[in-house]
Amino acid sequence: MNDPGSYNEYIKNHAKKTKTLLCCVKAFLSGGAVCCLGQAFSDLYSAAGAGEKTAATLSSCTLMLITAVLTGIGVFDLISKHTGAGTLVPVTGFANSMISQAIDAKNEGFIIGVGAKLFTVAGPVIVYGVLSSAVYGLIYYICKFI
Numbered sequence: 646m647n648d649p650g651s652y653n654e655y656i657k658n659h660a661k662k663t664k665t666l667l668c669c670v671k672a673f674l675s676g677g678a679v680c681c682l683g684q685a686f687s688d689l690y691s692a693a694g695a696g697e698k699t700a701a702t703l704s705s706c707t708l709m710l711i712t713a714v715l716t717g718i719g720v721f722d723l724i725s726k727h728t729g730a731g732t733l734v735p736v737t738g739f740a741n742s743m744i745s746q747a748i749d750a751k752n753e754g755f756i757i758g759v760g761a762k763l764f765t766v767a768g769p770v771i772v773y774g775v776l777s778s779a780v781y782g783l784i785y786y787i788c789k790f791i
Contacts, residue, residue: 668729675724675731683708683736705736712740717748742766 686707690700715721721741725732733741746766750758764771 671727672729672731675728676734677731679708679732679734679737708736709740712737713744716741716744739770 683704687700687704690703691697695703712721715724721732721737725741732738743763743766746762746764747759750762752758753762
């Protein structure tokens with residue numbers, strides 16, 4: 646069993662076959678449903694008198710709150726188990742990663758556990774998001790003079 650080929654054959658013969666097309670359809674439909682829900686919240690906030698930007702911000706915050714609550718009570722993982730990547734659109738995925746880390750680290754205390762590990766997944770996203778926005782801003786600034 647030291648031959649790498651035999652291990653690859655073993656995996657090929659025993660691994661569960663993925664239904665790629667079905668996974669793609671589920672991800673597409675569930676991601677679309679999350680986005681439609683976000684648009685519905687945005688329309689609701691606009692109808693209540695919020696401006697366009699405020700309504701969009703409130704809609705994102707509402708989706709994050711719903712995701713955080715569903716993650717906290719263990720329902721979000723069950724949903725994403727069946728829908729795949731569709732429920733991990735940026736806003737809901739970010740909220741899920743933050744709350745999951747907090748839940749995993751809660752036994753270590755609020756400072757050493759939750760406080761120290763809360764951004765282990767989301768931290769790189771924030772760092773590279775800020776870095777890429779700074780690079781984009783610099784390119785935009787230079788292009789104004791060309």
